[in-house]
Amino acid sequence: MVDHEQRRRELAGAVWRVIVRDGVADVSIRAVAAESGWSSGALRHYFATRAELLAFACEEVIGQVTARVSAMRPTGSLRQAAGEVLLQTMPVDEERHTEASIAFAFLALGLGDPALARVQRLHFTTMYELCLRLIAQLVPGPVDTTPETLAHRLHAVVDGLTVHVLAGHLSSDEMVAQLNAYLDEL
Incomplete structure (x- = not known):
């Protein structure tokens, strides 16, 4: 019997590999079919359009990171735990670099496509x-600033540091040091 969810996850993995290797602009039904070893027709059985395929691939990244964070049982202080949790969403190793690359590839795509804009909003809302x-x-x-404002600032710091690593302006170690400095200030 065919496990359709497993097949969809395999296709998401193929999308991720195409994005990392060739960039999001080169993701197409044909490119993903070639990467996965499937025919374009078989792939279209699961995803009728490129946008559906891309949206699912990004949702899988969000789900993967969310599951990893949910499974954590941090030890140490609250401050240390917060840092450990946030680093699960940031490019500190190859897997998380790939996840961040995929998630941030959707920024520009979401501007012109409502289906992808929905996934972009899901990514931002979840974070x-x-x-x-x-x-x-x-x-x-009690502090002078609302928790919502502090959360927006923390989110901006995490995303900003992530973009700097993805662009090659910071190393992962430098990113971790900057995150730790900001958390210490909080």
């Missing part, structure tokens, strides 16, 4: 909600 939960734990007392 903001994570930052808001972390801020609630890290900054429990």
Whole structure:
């Protein structure tokens, strides 16, 4: 019996490989079919359009990161735990670099395609909600700034550092040091 969800995940993996190797502009039904060893017709059985295929691939990245974060059982201080959680979303190793590359490839795509804009909003909303939960734990007392504002700032720091690593302006180690410095300031 065919496991359709497993096949869809295999196709998402093929999309990820094409994005990492060739860039998101080169993702097509034909390119993903070739990467996965499937025919274009077989692939279209699962995804009728390029946008559907790309949206699913990005949703899989979001789900993969969310599952990894949910499975964590951090030890140490709240501050250390927050850093460990955030680093699960940032490009500190090859797997997370690939995930971040895929997620950020959707920024430009979401501007012109409503289906991809929905996935982009899901990515941003999921990350903001994570930052808001972390801020609630890290900054429990009254402060001059709302938790929502602090969460937006934390989200901006995480995304900014991620973009700098993806663009080659920071190393992963430098990114971790900057994240730690910001968390220490909180």
